[in-house]
Amino acid sequence: MKITKALTFRASSIGDCLMAKYLLDNVHAEFPEARLGIVIASRGGMIRDLLANAPYIEVIETNRRDIRGLFRLWRHFHGSELVVTQYAGKHGGRFGMASKLAARVLARRGGLVGFKDASRWNTFLYDHLLPVRPDHAVAEHEREALRAAGLSVLVPYPQLRVTAQPAVLERFSLQSGRYIVAHFFAGNAGRSISPQKARELIEHLRARFPETTIVLSGGAADQATTQTMLDGVSNSVTVAGSASLQDMLQLINSSIGVVSVDTGIAHITAQIGRPLVVMRTCLGPNWWFPEQYGARAAQQFTREDLCTPHVSKNYPDCIDKIDMRAVADACKNSFVQRTSVR
Numbered sequence: 001m002k003i004t005k006a007l008t009f010r011a012s013s014i015g016d017c018l019m020a021k022y023l024l025d026n027v028h029a030e031f032p033e034a035r036l037g038i039v040i041a042s043r044g045g046m047i048r049d050l051l052a053n054a055p056y057i058e059v060i061e062t063n064r065r066d067i068r069g070l071f072r073l074w075r076h077f078h079g080s081e082l083v084v085t086q087y088a089g090k091h092g093g094r095f096g097m098a099s100k101l102a103a104r105v106l107a108r109r110g111g112l113v114g115f116k117d118a119s120r121w122n123t124f125l126y127d128h129l130l131p132v133r134p135d136h137a138v139a140e141h142e143r144e145a146l147r148a149a150g151l152s153v154l155v156p157y158p159q160l161r162v163t164a165q166p167a168v169l170e171r172f173s174l175q176s177g178r179y180i181v182a183h184f185f186a187g188n189a190g191r192s193i194s195p196q197k198a199r200e201l202i203e204h205l206r207a208r209f210p211e212t213t214i215v216l217s218g219g220a221a222d223q224a225t226t227q228t229m230l231d232g233v234s235n236s237v238t239v240a241g242s243a244s245l246q247d248m249l250q251l252i253n254s255s256i257g258v259v260s261v262d263t264g265i266a267h268i269t270a271q272i273g274r275p276l277v278v279m280r281t282c283l284g285p286n287w288w289f290p291e292q293y294g295a296r297a298a299q300q301f302t303r304e305d306l307c308t309p310h311v312s313k314n315y316p317d318c319i320d321k322i323d324m325r326a327v328a329d330a331c332k333n334s335f336v337q338r339t340s341v342r
Contacts, residue, residue: 001150003031005080007106009099012043014050014245014264015287016086018271022158023084023142024057029154032056037077039099049245050268053161064098074106083107084145087115087132094118100125113145137291157294160249160271168250172215172239176254179213180205180335181269183260184229185222189314191281192261197320199229201259204328206233209335212256215239217248217265257335259327261319262287270297275334277327282307282318299330 006027010020017038024036037058040047044061051057058076062069077083083103088094094117104112104125113128122129128148132141143153169176182205184198193201205214214233216226218240226238243251252258252268257275260266262284269276270293280288282304307318 001081003027003034003081003151005035005037005077006031006082006084007037007039007077007080007103008084008086009039009095009103010086012040012047014046015267017047017050018158018160018264018267019138019142020086021051021054021057021160022139022155023145025054025155025159026142026146026153027082027151028056030152035076037073039073039102046245050249052246053163070102073102077106079108080106081108081111082149082151083112084142085112085114087141088117091134092118097121111149113148115141134286136286137289138287139292157292157297158271159273160268162249162253162272164253165250168247169254172237172243172247172251174213174215174237174251174254177256179215179255180209180331181215181217181252181255181258181260181265183217183258183263183265185218186261186263190312190316191263191283191319192315193279193320193322194315195225195229197315197322197324201324201327202229202233202236204325205259205331206236208328208332211235213237215251215255217243217251257331259331266298273297275336277301277330277334279319279322279327281316282310299334301327301330 008020008023010016020038027034028036036056037060039060041063044059048059060073062073083106085100085103086095110127112126114126115130115132130144130148139158146153184193186192202214214236216230216238218226220241223241226240230236230238252274253272255274258269259277262278262280266278276298278298279301282302288298288300301322303318303321306321
């Protein structure tokens with residue numbers, strides 16, 4: 001089957017849109033002239049920034065109240081040979097019915113691929129309906145969608161390419177290969193380590209990397225917290241609130257490595273291919289199965305043995321009880337000092 005147009009509907013998060021890119025990268029590898037698009041409901045500017053080095057992918061931000069946007073979507077992608085909707089993020093959940101109906105309208109007969117969820121209408125909508133397997137890596141769902149449509153998997157793992165922009169490092173007074181990026185914020189405290197544990201890890205990193213700059217990242221709301229975490233820590237800086245997502249790609253790409261909680265920054269690092277140590281809760285382990293990014297993409301730390309079942313709270317035990325000394329040791333063993341600029 002020749003693809004001239006392919007589309008996927010996604011949640012407006014970094015991780016989900018990186019998986020969408022992986023799906024479309026495989027289509028692009030086989031059909032480089034095809035028109036490709038990702039449909040999201042919000043945060044279009046952030047996702048366009050994330051995918052700036054993939055100009056062959058259009059990011060379409062629209063919703064059911066955006067009549068003009070929906071018309072443009074129909075005009076550009078009606079009759080798509082492949083349309084894929086996202087799997088539900090949580091057990092018992094469902095992907096939005098409005099997105100499913102829009103996908104059905106846009107897809108040619110035989111070209112709509114989706115995943116089983118709690119909705120009873122799926123069998124009437126989809127041409128190919130696939131199971132969601134918690135024992136499969138998340139990226140494997142994208143591969144299964146491609147195979148269901150009769151397409152090849154030509155890109156073995158998700159990748160994110162970065163074009164070096166030395167001016168970004170100059171703006172933050174950083175030197176390539178002379179700093180570590182640390183990221184402790186996952187959007188909510190239920191997926192993060194506490195500020196006390198973050199400070200503990202920073203102190204261990206300072207002891208193991210005495211000559212290396214520690215760079216803390218985060219959003220604008222995290223700026224004050226990162227400054228407190230670094231209080232009295234020599235050779236350290238926060239870029240929280242002052243670095244765009246494209247800036248962060250540059251900073252990650254030129255770092256000696258990244259230590260992060262399980263969030264978009266960690267997934268970006270794995271796809272760029274920089275050394276990564278990731279701290280995660282007991283939820284969503286299939287985002288870090290070897291089949292996701294390759295067996296050597298990241299070292300993982302979790303205390304999922306303390307969460308059976310998971311207890312939802314701020315700084316849950318399965319992440320906040322991780323031994324920070326062991327995390328710092330893993331960084332010391334994984335991160336290699338680089339002396340030359342890329």
